Amino acid sequence: MNWFLRGVFGGIRTTRYPKKPETTPGTTPGFPVRAEHADAQQRSLTLVCPTSALVESGDAVDVRDDRCVHCMRCAPGVAPSPLTWRYDPQWAHATRGTIEDAALGGTFRRSMHVRVVDAGDCGACLSEILHLNDPLYNMHRLGIFITPTPRQADVLLVVGPVTEQMRLPLLEAYEAMPEPKRVLAIGACAASGGVFGPSFTSAGGVADVLPVDLVVPGCPPPPLAIIDALLALAGSRAR
Amino acid sequence: MNTTRVEASSLVDACKHLGETGWRLATIAVADSEAPELRYIFQGPRGEGWEQLVVRPQPGSRTVPSLTPSNVSADWFEREIEDLFAIDFVGHPRLGDFVLHDNRWAEGVGPMRPGAPIREALVERAWQPRRVLREEGAFVMPVGPVYAGEAESALFLLETVGEDVVRAVPRLFYKYRGVEKLAQGRSAQDALLLVERANGTSAFAHAWTYCMAVESIVGINVPERARHLRMIFAEMERVRRHCAVIRAIVDSTALWVGASRLLELEERLLRACGAVAGHRYLFGLAAIGGLQRDVDDEALRSIAHEYAEVGKRIRVTVEELAHTSSFLDRVQRVGVLDTRHANEFGAVGPFARASGVASDVRQLQPYGGYADVELEVPTANEGDGYARLRVLTDELRVSTALIGRLASHVPSGDVRSDWSPHRGEALGWTEAPGGTSVQLLMLDDDARCVNLRFTPPSFRNWQNFRWVTEDFAFQDFPIILSTCGLSVAENDR
Known part of the structure; x- marks a missing residue:
């Protein structure tokens, strides 16, 4: 069980972001x-x-x-x-009004659940989302959790340009979410279709299908940029 | 590449002959300008190279005899082409509902045909999965297309009579983005972006495959330095992707501490990529004629050192996990793919090598600078989840050592050759992290992409998934899925 002990007693290596900026090389492509x-x-x-x-x-x-x-x-x-x-992580922008307008605020500051839907992603954005659970980023400490069911989700995080065959599953996931809810589009494909959309089989981003609140552009946006956007939706973003 | 024209009537016999002498079907490409022309590309078993059979259907018809009854590895290729080009394969046991799902698109659209009325063919109708089991109480348990935490979108139909799953059928292509269609008419430079972003976790390998095809069409040599650096980056990508698969395996057995540890190590690899190449997933690095940017030799050596260090830690973690019975019990003897099936159904990459099929194009058909490096290709024979884990770990060791050797003496000079447009057709191939990636590319006089056939390793390996998922317990499904290390995005492209 050495791997277990090494993991548990390895000390804290988590980033100080958002309290202090993260400057390690390679955490962002810029x-x-x-x-x-x-x-x-x-x-x-x-x-x-x-x-x-x-x-x-x-x-x-x-x-x-x-x-x-x-x-x-x-x-x-x-x-x-x-x-x-x-090279800062504040890549997000709102689709209407300011970023502050998109915030859920209130109790969501301490606990916000996110359902991730892959609507045609290449795997890079999903990999970056996976790394939000990495001990080096650890979004749980910020009260953000990924949930498998849309019925418990407050935020719908969508990656990919929304392919024709993912349009209906995506809409179903959105419909199943309780109010209040927010939609977060992650990555160039979800923001504008990227290199794939709009095309015969892809929409030109999530906004063609659903009302989007916040967009994080980039191909792919690094974990800190995604954390920054999620904090903005929770209403506790660093200023 | 040796090209032979054959009549449609003698196609099956010609392919049978190749198959009997060990040649494996690498891809079927279609050139469809006025009349469709099919190219069956086979790979020699002992480094003989590539053999191409070209077939034209009878004038005015869109039917060819199916290879599937005599060579099952053609199954998915034919199903895909039937959906994308509306070409009928006579004698194929099951066509339809594959790339274009029957509940979204009308049958016979053939979106890859020039001028096909694609958007007009969109429909909305109900779809029911086919059920094979007819026993009393048998039912189909659907998993997907949106399931689990951050899983890729795909639907798995688990047929069961209650406790155990008898078979699992994947329904893929929810993420079909039409890379091959979108590439048509784009400049060679811009089509590279599509190929690179078809699968973000093997972006560099696919971009290299594409560049290799373009470079052999326009007839240029890549500078010595770029040849060398390309190998380093390809191996870096392999290490990172193997680490991600190992992490997914540990994650699927619910050992969070081990999984978190590997996740952290993977992030260190990503940061190393980002620091030296400017992009964590090596996007925008490969370019036609070499590399888009040069890197600092000193930085490269320190990255090689970091890779060696992280690689060692990953190996130690896996070795320790292998002495943990709660882990071992769950990966051993699950998802077994035997050598016969792996061969017949055309498996490639570490997935096949864990089943005793030692095929690696870096060794078999060396490209880039791989002819000049010594390469060990680890294999295993059991074909179960544990064998796949071992092969991945061994490959990771081989690759980190190779990065260290390559980074210690990087030749100096330019990293990019100039090129001018030229018409032609060529094959590109690389050993992507998931297995052999093959692309057949056709360019016109202005270096615009006329036709691109992109066959990633996952497409060939998903075909084997049905053998891996026979008679297993429900709780083993995520474990089987993760040990295969198959990418949905790469398959759907």
């Missing part, structure tokens, strides 16, 4: 940031971007977060004149 005064080379990145996530507006290059699929073509180390990338 996210491109709008360039206010873009040079010519940066403007040419809009032609390289495969999903039109980068658009020119005046002399700036704007980033449409939902469309970014992390192809890395505008990243430092790849592009000759890259955009600036940010």
Whole structure:
């Protein structure tokens, strides 16, 4: 039973986030940031971007977060004149109003149950969601739990572009949830269809099928970005 | 690749001959511009390479004789092609309801055909699973498509007479995203994104397979440094994915402490990938002609060290678990796949190697730089859950050692060759973490993708799932499922 003892007496290695920022390398791929005064080379990145996530507006290059699929073509180390990338975990944005408007608040701050539905995910977002239970992240300490049944769920977390054959199971899961409920779309596919949608077999993201409250873009968004969004829904996000 | 044109009438005999001499069916591809043309690609048993049989149905018809009665490994390929291209396989025992579910799409749509009326074929109707058991009290217990905590969407129909499950039938393709169809008409560069994101946990291997096909069409060589780095990243991905499967096995036996420990080790591997390559799942790393970004040699060596360290810890954990009876009792003698079935139904990868089928294209058909490295291919013969766990752990050891050897002397130079468009057709293959991944690619003069046939390992391995799930107890189902290490996303693509 050595594995058991090693596990139990291994000490606490959990991140201090959200109390303190997490700076370990490799916890996030980063996210491109709008360039206010873009040079010519940066403007040419809009032609390289495969999903039109980068658009020119005046002399700036704007980033449409939902469309970014992390192809890395505008990243430092790849592009000759890259955009600036940010490495904080606050990737989420609300679909209407502010992030604070989407919060459940009240008792949900201490206990919030999440049902994950895979609506055509490639496995990367699901893997990152799995790591929320990792001792290094441990979302249980924040009062967030994954539940197998939608009837006990407060948040419907959807990954994938919503394929035609997952549309009805997804809707059924949503219908089965009690009020109040929130829908959280995780990843580029769920946000905008990503590289797959809209197409003959996929919707262009969860918003085509369900009313979405919060979106976390990225391909895939790292565990901390997902935790940040879940905390925002619970109403206890770090400010 | 050796190509032979055969008449539809002599197809079955030609394939039978190949099958009898040990050639395994790797994929069936369809080129469908004006008239459909089927390509049956076989892999030689001892490194002979690839053999292609090309068949055209009679003019005006969309029927070919089915291989399935004489070679069962063609079963799922034919079912898939029937759904996607509306080509009828005469003599196939069971077509329909496969990729396109009967309750969502009308039969005979063939979305891969040029100009098929796809969206018009959407329907909404009831669907009942087929039941084979006719004993009194027999029933079908459906599991899915939305089930468990963070499970991938798939439906499993467990046929039972009460206590034990007699057979389990997977109904997949809930996540069919149509990668092959979406790739048509896109530039070679953009189609790479689709292939890479078809399965996030083997992204680099599939991207490499694709790049290999493009590189042999346009006729360029990859720089020495990129060849070397590609091997390192592919092995890193293998280690990480094997760690994830081992974690899932421990998780399915409800040993949370062990599972958490492995989860933490997997996160360390992900962070190592993220720190050196900029992306935790190695997206955006592979590029046509080499790699999209260069990495620092010093960082690479420290990552190799981290992999060796984490690999050692994973092995120690597994060895200790193997001395824990509550774990061993649950993985031994469950989900047995015997060598005969693994061979007949075309299993690949560690899944097949645990059943005594020692096929690894890194050794059999070396690509990239694998011809120059010494490679041990671990196998086992029992074919049960424990054998699969052992093979995974051994492969993890071999791969971490290989990463260390490769990272110690990385050649200097560029990581990317320039290329210019060229028309052509080529096969790409790699040993992805789950097994052999094969892609047949056709490009036009502007390097636009005309046709892509993407056969991932999971597609070939799910076909064997029915043998793994015969006569078992209900509580063993998650364990059997996890020991197989099959990806639904990769299969559905």
